Amino acid sequence: MKKILIIEDDSAIASIERDYLEINQFAVEIAEDGITGVEKALSGQFQLVLLDLMLPGEDGFSVCRKLRGKLDIPILMVTAKQEDIDKIRGLGLGADDYIIKPFSPSELVARVKSNLAQYERLKGGNVTMAQNSSIEMGPFVINTQSHRAYLKGRELDLKKKEFDLLYFLVVNADIVFSKDSLYERIWGYDAVGDNATVAVHINRLRDKIEEDPGNPKYIQTVWGAGYRFKP
Template identity: 40%
Template sequence: MDQMPHILVVDDDREIRDLLARFLERNRMRVTAVRDGRETRRAWTQGHYQLVVLDLMLPGEGGLDLARWIRTQADTPIVMLTAMGEETDRIIGLELGADDYVAKPFNPRELLARIRAVLRRAGEAAERKADHGTQALGFNGWTLEPARRRLLNPEGVEVPLTGGEYDLLQALVERPNRVLTRDMLLDLLRGRQAGPFDRAIDVAISRLRRKLEDDGRNAQLIKTVRGGGYVLAATVEK
C-alpha cells in the first residue's frame, strides 16, 4: 500500500467523491476524499499526498483560495475540476501552479490518464532536481536556482514566483534562443494541448515579463514570435 500514490480528492458532491474514490482505488491508488476546505486542512495534517484533485466550486472557502493555500504548504501536484466555460477560473488556477485541469462532466478514465501523466512528470522533475539540483542557471544577470526553485535578480535578491511562473521560466531558460509555441509550452508544462480559448501561457508570460523588468511592449528578454510563440533571447550559463 505504501508504494501506491496517495490522492486527496476535494469535491463537495458526495456522488463524485465516492465514484472517484472507488475508481482510483481499483486502479491501485490510495484515496482520501473530503468535501470542503476545512476537511482538506484537517486531512493535510494527517497524511502525505502525491497529488490533489481539486474542485474549484466549493462551499465556503473556494477552490482557488484552497489551491493558493496548498501552494504555501508544498509543491504537491494539483489537478483541477472545473465546470464547462469557467475559462477565467481555469487561467487563474493554472497561474497559481495547478498542473492540469479537467472540465465537468468528465470521463473517469480521462481523469485517471491526466493524474498518471502529472504523477509521471512530477517524478521526472524530482529526478532532474536530484541530478542537477546544485546547478544554477544564469541569464542576462538573472539566476535561476533549480535546487531551491527560486529566481534571483542581478542584485541577488529573490523575486517571488508562483509554481506555474517558475515552471514556465525554467522551460524557457532550459531552451534558450529556441522558439517555443504555446502548444509546445503547454505540453511541456501540463502534458496536454491548448484549448481554443486557453490564454494561460500568454497571461503567465506577461506576469514573468513584469517580474523580469522586461517591457512587454518592447520585450528584449522574452520575445514574442508572431504566429509562433515565445523565445528567451539570452545566453544561458550553468
C-alpha cells in the same frame, strides 16, 4: 502506493473518482469541504490533490492558494465552468492542470497519471538540487536562499521579480504558461497592474541571459500560448 486526496462536496462524484483511482492502484482519501481539505492536505503525505472548484466553506481557488504556499505536489482542479478566465485563474494560483465536468473515469485516471509522471520527471530528471538549496538546470544555477542566479558561472544582476520569474520558469521547464498565468503566479492574483508587466520582465530577462535576445534560446515565445523555458 501513491496517495491522492479528493476534495469534492458531491459524495457520488467523489465515490466514483475514488473507485476508479483505487482500481488503478492509488490510495485515496476524501474531504467534503474546503476547510477540511486544507487540513487533510497539510497533514497527510499525498502525492496529488484532486480539487473541485465549487466547495462549501472555502472555494477551490482559496484552497489552491493555501496549498500551493505549503505543498509542492500536483494540484488537478475539477470544474464545471468552461470559461477561460476560470481556467487561467486556477492555473495562476498554482493548479497544475484542470479537468472539466462531465469527464470519463478513464480520462481522470489518465490525467492523474500524466501529472504525476510530469512532476516526477521535473523533480528527478532535468532539475537537480545542489548544495545550499541551489537548483541546477543546464548552464543555470539558482540559489533559493541567497536569491542569486548564475549562468555559466557568471552571476546575473536580477531584480526580485526577474529572479522569481526565472526561477519559476526553470523549475517548470518545457511547460508553456500564458502571460495571465505568469502574472498571477509571480505578482499575485490581487496585484495592481496587468499582464503587460510579464512581457516587460521577459524582455529584461532575455537581455540578461540570452546571447541574442531577439532570437532567444532559453525563454521561448510560443505564439498564441505564452512562454516556456528550454534548458
